[in-house]
Amino acid sequence: MHSKSIKPKDSSLVSYYILCFLRVVLVFVPQVGYIHPDEFFQSVEIIAGDEYGLEVTRTWEFNSTFPIRSIAIPYFGLKLPFSVLRFISMYSKYYLDVNLRGSYVILVFPRLLMVILSFVNDWSLRKICAAYGLQSQFRLLTLASSYVLLVYSTRTFTNSVEMAICSMLLYIVSDCMIHSNTVIYQREFLEEKYLKARNYVEKVKLYKLKMSLPSHSLNKCVLMATLCVAGVFNRPTFFLFGTPLVFHWLLRGMGTKMVSFADFNVRIVVFVLSSVPALVFFIVVDSLYYGYLTPAELEQLDVGIDNFVVTPLNFIRYNINPENTKQHGVHPYYLHLLVNIPILFNVLGVIAVLSFAVMVYRFASNELTNLPRAQSFVGLMLSAIFFPIFMLSFINHQEPRFLLPITLPLILLHAPKLKTGVCSSYPFKVRSYLRDFLYNYVLSTRASSRYLFQVWYSVNLALTLFYGFIHQGGVYQLAAHLSRQMDIRSTATHIHLVTSHIYSMPQCFLDIPSTQTLLVNPENGQKYRRGKQFFLYEYGSMELPHLYRKLKLILDINEMKAISNNQKYLLYLAIPSSLAEELNDVFHNRTTALIKHTQITVFYPHLSVEAPPKLLGQHLCGINTDPDEMQDTCPIYAFEDERNPYSVTRILKQFSALVHQFGLVLYRIDVRKRIK
Template identity: 90%
Template sequence: MHSKSIKPKDSSLVSYYILCFLRVVLVFVPQVGYIHPDEFFQSLEVMAGDEYGLEVTRTWEFNRTFPIRSITIPYFGMKLPFSALRFVSMYSRYYFDVNLRGSYVTLVFPRLLMVLLSFVNDWSLRKICAAYGLQNQFRLLTLASSYVVLVYSTRTFTNSIEMAICSVLLYIVSDCMIHSNTVIYQREFLEEQYLKARNNIEKVKLFKLRMSLPSHSLNKCFLVATLCVAGVFNRPTFFLFGTPLVFHWLLRGMGTTMVSFTDFNIRMIALVLSAIPTLIFFIVVDSLYYGYLTPAELEHLDVGINNFVVTPLNFIRYNINPENTNQHGVHPYYLHLLVNIPILFGILGVIAVLSFAKMIYRFASNELANLPRAQSFVGLILSTIFFPILMLSTINHQEPRFLLPITLPLILLHAQKLQTGFCSSYPFKKRSWLKDLLYDYVLCSRASSRYLLQVWYLTNLALTLFYGFIHQGGVYQLAAHLSRQMDIRSSTTHIHLVTSHIYSMPQCFLDIPSTQTLLVNPENGQKYRRGKQFFLYEYGSMELPYLYHKLKLILDINEMKSISENQKYFLYLAIPSSLAEELNDVFHNRTTALIKHTQIAVFYPHLSLEAPPKLLGQHLCGINTDPDETQDTCPIYALDDERNPYSVTRILKEFSSLVHQLGLVLYRVDVRKRIK
């Protein structure tokens, strides 16, 4: 019987360790999926450009006149490791002829740092469960099997760093709460026994015991303050995630005879004072990086208020204006609660929303006895989940990744319901067949054992494949391909790349030296800058006829330069394969322009939601991405297909057509020679 009781725990832990190993392996595979441009352009693109002196795209957020992104955490968390990698790479290339500057290393190395940081969430979960006596095996398994951890937390998002900081702060606050409750209970017990003591010997003994109790009021104050400052500078929205945590840290023991409102004020003052050193550190580092403050000014103490920049304030000033956030997309207020939570957490997110709705119903029904206490651990977790969600919902721009920090508290509170069901008993007052179906297939433990866990694992597997490998998966492969081609091409040859219907391509993977770096000729001491070799034209989701005119214009300009300046060039176009046949039609219908496009490569898998694959009306048995391929190897109008649209042959051809649309095609665009 004892072996049976530990077997489920052991199997959960084995599965958890396998998933942890998979988390690391998926970094090295690598994941070519591309979730959002911010995973590159808010950290990797800037830091790789600074450390290696590369030609990169510095987004408006790092504008030196009005910077809204703190550079401190990326600098120490990524630039310094890149510096160490560059030092190692000198010896690896000299002794082993191994290059650590390729596009693969540039992609994988920062993600390796992030995957190490992601295990902070696992550690925090384990420590919280140990402190409160919670079963941790299944919660760890739920965390490790979530695609949020497998994909999002291993990417260089500021949201992933925010998630790790929130997890650590949640553990610290929850640990401080249980420590304070224990000390207060012991102190009250000893105080009661002291008053009941009949002689001085017992009173002295009880007094000594009471005085020997550890202090708790300012427990880990400096650590809490440091994490809060780091979280706000990493991403100012941390203020919304950290507020309920800090509030519960300040509120510990309130309402007892041992803790008064004076203690609350003392804690608040101590927290503010403890935050000052870290605050100064972040402000000084940011000010030095953005050029507001120079080492010479520090040395001579010639420093004024204008020498400092506070990036979180700039962030708030920018985002508080609805016109600015409208430029990034306007979303309805219910998007986080009803859409983004289910997208991130699947069936677990649905359970969390239903639980919140149930709690609101009890509050409206005046069933206050069934609600968790504000100072309880459950109250802490609930406020940590739903306070930031409700506050972020008031902002008109909403994305799923903004909610990453609620991952740990949500799993702590609701993961067990994947096993036990949403309800332990029939929740409705009156029975009906519809309510019985809802209870049997959604809410009860039987539903969990049959469906909920299966839905959880299948949805996370599918989303790991989608965001990890398919979504915009050709962009990195395109950059790696161009990087290899530019190593082969002459440095005097210009490369022009036009992209459409795909995300922005990070130029750090191309490993092109910066044209902004001032160099010195060792022979004559003359200063110079490198000439621009790579030109990128990103046209978003431009309609193909207009895209054709852009290509024609770029080609005409470069043809003139090739004649007048003898400048060699190559013009490339990268576009999803789902648009290949439409592009062929555009080129074919404009024969007078004398432009041709030749397929160079197709990168699979790649799915652009800006150009989703067409399920019907496409060439069966494959999209014709190569305009020079005129032979029809797939008789799409075969007699058997027309007579039987549900034949195995036709279904296979439809499937092949769909697969061929999940690619990114690279074309070379040239002037078509006239035929005499």
């Protein structure tokens, strides 16, 4: 009996450790998938450019005239480690001939730091379960098997940092709540015994025991305040995630004889005062970085209000205007609740929403006895999940990654339901066919054992592959390829790259020295800047006829420079292979076509949602740029001669046609006839 009872726990822990190892391994593979430009352009692109002096793209969010992003956490979280890495790389290059500054290192090294940070979520979950006597094995397994941890938490998103800070804060508040409840219960018990005591000796003994109880009212206040300030400067939306947690910390013990409203006010005052040192620190760091404050002014104490910048206030000022957020995309108010939660947490997210809907139904039915208390563990987790969701729903721009911080409370509260089902007993008062169907096939333990856990694993595996390796997967491979080509070719050759229907390419992977850095010639002392070698033209989802005209214009300008200044150049085009057939038509159907495109290579896998593969479309020959060869060799033309539309040959050809559309094609663009 004993061995049987311990075996599931051991197997869960073994599976959990395997998934933790997989989380680290996936960083080194590496994951070439590209979730969103913010994972690079709000962190790695800026810091790598500052530390290595590289040519990078500084987004408008880091504009010194109106900065809305704090540099403090990226500086101490990435720039200092990059400084150490740069120091080590000097010796590794000299003694071992190992370059620690290539595109692979710039991609993997920040993610290695993020995967270390991601284990804060695991640690917090384990500590909360230990404090409340909850089974941690299955919850840890559920957390580690989520693609949120396998993919999102290892990326350099501010949302991933926000998730780690929220998880740590959730543990601190949970620990303070159970500590306060224990101390208050013991104090009330001793107080009651003290009042009933009949002799002086017993009263003295009880009084000493009561006074020996530890303090709890302001427990871990400084640490909480510091984390909250760091969270807000990392991403101001942290205010919405931190508010319910801080409120529960302030509310501890309210309603008992030992805690009054005065204690509540004292906690607020001390919490605000405890946040001042961290607040000053972050403001000074940002002000120094953006040039509002100089070390000389700080040394001479010649500072005023204009010498400081508060980036979270700028962030709020920008995002509070719907016209500004409208530029990034407008989404319906229900998107977070009904779409983004299922995207992030699939069946577990659906269970959370259904459970909350049941609670709302009970509240509307005046079944208050079945609802959790506000100061309970369940009340804390529910507020940590749904308060930020509802508040963020009022913002018209919504993305799934904005909800990453609710991962830990959602798994703590609902992960066991993957095994036990949503309801342990029949939840409805009146039976009906529809309610019986919902209970038997969705809500019950029997339904859960049939499919819930299998669906959880299957969907997370699919999304790990999709976001980790397929979605925009060719962008990094393109940058690494160009970086190698630029190392081989002469610096006198200018490289021009045109992209369409793909995400912005982080230039930090190209390892090009910055053209903005002022250099000094050691021979004559003359100051100069490097000439620009790489030119990037990103045209979003431009229609291909317009893209053709852009290419011709860029080519004409460079041809004129080649004739007048003997300037060598190479012009490339990167576009999803799903558009290759259409691109061929644009090039070959022009009566005045003076330019040609030649395929250099194809990067697999790659999927651009802006240019999805066609289910019934081109074959690999559609990528081919030679029309004569395409007509002679393309197997897809054999479809016309096949009588059986369901033949194995035709199905295999169509499957091959579909697979080859999951690529990013790099073309060389040249003139057909050079003007002499």
